[in-house]
Amino acid sequence: MTDTATHSDDRFDIAAPHRELLDQVLDKWSLAVLNELCVQPARFSGLRRAIPAVTQKSLTATLRRLERNGIVERVVLGTRPVAVEYRITALGKTLRPPVDIILNWIEAYLPSIEEARRRFDEAMDGPSLTQEYEAGERMT
Template sequence: MDTAPDFPTGELRITAPHRELLDQVLDKWSLDVLNELCERPCRFNDLRRAVPAVTQKSLTATLRRLERNGIVERVLLSTRPVAVEYRITPLGKTLRHPVEVLLEWAAAHLPEIERARDAFDEA
């Protein structure tokens, strides 16, 4: 029951910069971090608690990648001691719709994908 049109030849062009960006935004931890930051700004330890499976090293690397790409900003808070808070940027907020579309696609096609996996594993 595929209702989506096929991509015409040559329309879907994924270049190295596109692939690198998508790999960084859709990696193992980025979506979990972005999901938290879409709700509210968070300090590092708040993110650690919200995503308990992530290691400190992986969370640090994920936040740096997202910050480097302009999707997350690191804000120094003038508290004593000085604290850091992470916030999603206006650019980062524009990711919400494309991610929702991918999630809708996954939900719509998951039964079909699971059947394909089962068939593959049985072969």
Template sequence: MTDTAPHRGDRFDIAAPHRELLDQVLDKWSLAVLNELCERPARFSELRRAIPAVTQKSLTATLRRLERNGIVERVVLGTRPVAVEYRITALGKTLRPPVDIILNWIEAYLPSIEDARRRFDEAMDDEDGFGR
């Protein structure tokens, strides 16, 4: 890809509301939660076990953000004791195709990206005198 000249018709412009939503829906924990909920509904404790690196506080905040954005719904089950289950919404399911496109792009270009990272790191090491 050598074309870096700006084109009027396809300007890469992410407005503040778009950036905010991308940050809220496609962050590390949101993607992990969506990955789990795409398979089946889950209770909070099941999500914690499925995503062991997430803290209780981060998982709670993530679920609330996703619920606020209409991506996940919180369902109170009529059991005793009362239980809560999280489910992906119809709107949340529409995220699958664009995320799959990004994952396919990563699959195709990850070797090139890893090569670029290696070259960058080596150049940085040389600049710092560590590569000599």
């Protein structure tokens, strides 16, 4: 894909509802939650242990968004005390193939992307954006 000319039929047509759903389903925490729930159902505390970097507030918001979109279901277990378990839905399972395609693309093109980043950072003659991002990640 070397042609960078803009063709009207090559443009992404991402309407507001599509963009909103992409933001809600493919964000950092949603992907981590879906990765866990694809393996097996989990309780909130199990998800917190499996994704230690997520805060309680972020995990709660993520689960609510995924539940609202029909990707995850919240099941109240008939135990004493009452417990809640989160499970991926049939609709949620359909996300796996497109996410796998994106991950395969990343695997194939990551060396080229890393080289482009290196050239960009050298041209900017300062700390790389990757280094700044990683430093910011360590602070959180």
